[in-house]
Amino acid sequence: MGRRPKANVTLDTTLTDLPSALRWREWMGRVEAVIFASSEPVTRAMLAKVVGPDCNLDLIIDDIQAELRGRPYELVAVAGGWQHRTRRQFADAIRTATGAGEAGSTLSASEMQVLLCVGYFQPITRGELGKFFGKEISRDVIGHLRRLDLIGSGPRAPQPGAPYTYVTTKAFLAQFGFDTLRDLPDIEALEDAGLLSKERMFAGDFLPKGDAADDE
Numbered sequence: 001m002g003r004r005p006k007a008n009v010t011l012d013t014t015l016t017d018l019p020s021a022l023r024w025r026e027w028m029g030r031v032e033a034v035i036f037a038s039s040e041p042v043t044r045a046m047l048a049k050v051v052g053p054d055c056n057l058d059l060i061i062d063d064i065q066a067e068l069r070g071r072p073y074e075l076v077a078v079a080g081g082w083q084h085r086t087r088r089q090f091a092d093a094i095r096t097a098t099g100a101g102e103a104g105s106t107l108s109a110s111e112m113q114v115l116l117c118v119g120y121f122q123p124i125t126r127g128e129l130g131k132f133f134g135k136e137i138s139r140d141v142i143g144h145l146r147r148l149d150l151i152g153s154g155p156r157a158p159q160p161g162a163p164y165t166y167v168t169t170k171a172f173l174a175q176f177g178f179d180t181l182r183d184l185p186d187i188e189a190l191e192d193a194g195l196l197s198k199e200r201m202f203a204g205d206f207l208p209k210g211d212a213a214d215d216e
Helices: 020-037 044-050 057-067 088-098 109-121 126-133 139-147 170-176 187-192 198-202
Strands: 073-078 081-086 151-156 164-168
Touching (some): 020 057
């Protein structure tokens, strides 16, 4: 005999039978459990399904973050949602124990530069990327970034042939710990760090000398 289908369970989100303090703790537990169980950033809309309509999710998140102070992991806003992340100071310990690399470690320096360019100037075509670097950008570079789900296809450009443009993805935001593209560092900050020169960029010399943007 086949298994009986499970009955739909209606979750009590209002919890009106509980005192306000216990209701708040239950909402906190639900929110943290949903985020903990997900491998992807959890959106506000998803979390709203497990708490009452009068629940202030921002305050719930604040309280959870406060309780996690001093713990080796934290709750952060990334890619339009929330996710648990280990704190940066434990990166070496995690890498030593598991062999896991840092975000972006699978990219060459030139691929990182191309990704940076897409991040700041999207939507952008491969031809426009080539103008920044002063040479054609290899399809292999674009393909690798796409396979890693760091960039995707944007709208077709209003140019002869209507070429596809490229844009960053939610996976890009999550990988580098950004909530939105507005969290990208200012170009001036990158200049101060020696990672970018606006003068060289607009002169078509975007990469450091000797680093080709069409690495194979």
